Amino acid sequence: MFGKLLSVPLLLLIACTYAGAATVQDHSHHSHYAGQEQRRIKSLSQDDIDELSRGGGWGLAKAAELNGMPGPIHLLEMKTEIGLSTQQIEEIEALYESMRQAAIPLGEKLIELETVLNDQFADGTITDDSLARLLEEIGATRSQLRYVHLSAHLKTPLMVTAEQIDEYNRLRGYFSDDPCANIPAGHDPQMWKMHNNCP
Numbered sequence: 001m002f003g004k005l006l007s008v009p010l011l012l013l014i015a016c017t018y019a020g021a022a023t024v025q026d027h028s029h030h031s032h033y034a035g036q037e038q039r040r041i042k043s044l045s046q047d048d049i050d051e052l053s054r055g056g057g058w059g060l061a062k063a064a065e066l067n068g069m070p071g072p073i074h075l076l077e078m079k080t081e082i083g084l085s086t087q088q089i090e091e092i093e094a095l096y097e098s099m100r101q102a103a104i105p106l107g108e109k110l111i112e113l114e115t116v117l118n119d120q121f122a123d124g125t126i127t128d129d130s131l132a133r134l135l136e137e138i139g140a141t142r143s144q145l146r147y148v149h150l151s152a153h154l155k156t157p158l159m160v161t162a163e164q165i166d167e168y169n170r171l172r173g174y175f176s177d178d179p180c181a182n183i184p185a186g187h188d189p190q191m192w193k194m195h196n197n198c199p
Contacts, residue, residue, distance in 0.1 A: 041118045044111065047191065052107030055100035059195040060146040064153030070168050071153050072096035075160065081171055082164045091159050099152040106145040113138045 036042060041049070051058050061071055072095045075082070079089055117134050120126040157165065169175060180198035192198075 041111070041114050043114050043118065049111055052111055053104070055103035055107060057149050058107075058145075060142075061149040061153050062195065064150050066174065068157075068165060068169065069153040070156050070160075070165060070172075071149070072099060072156055074172070075156060075168065078168060078171055082160075082167045084160070084164070088159055092156065095152055095155055095159070099148055102148045103145060106141055106148065110138065110141045110145060113141060 036045075039045065044052075048058065050056075057065075057071060057073075065071055072092045075084065075092050076089065076096060084092070113134060117126075117131075117138065120130060120134075160168075180193060180196060
């Protein structure tokens, strides 16, 4: 009789244990994309769209930025701290405006192409041929956009001194071994972490 009484809570314990294990297992399949299915364009967040629309860098110039070739917009944002002269400011402003004017239509084209790709998957009209064609055009547009941003970074070292670049890098936090632990002042933490592949 005593053994039978013990068996009920024991069975409950076993059942709860298995249920808990099943719950953990179910969560292991939970995608980190969850919620993104609500986006208008699944491959682009609203932040991505905003940045592309205004001619922002979108992380495309990291090869230059993180190797000592600063971008024009950030130089202008830090003009006082790094001591830019009036002539330097005018030259960098002209470079930035030229870059922005070239980047905006390319960013808008990329958004448009990603919209077409998204919609063809959504309505089931995508084919192997249309997929190949769209990806080729998306790749070419992205490459052109990246060139616009990287070529602007290529020109900035000619407009500033080595000392100003050193100060720029220090203020941007690039002397830290871990960029994820040192987010420079004035930066959106979420965008900074995304661009630096932080957890």
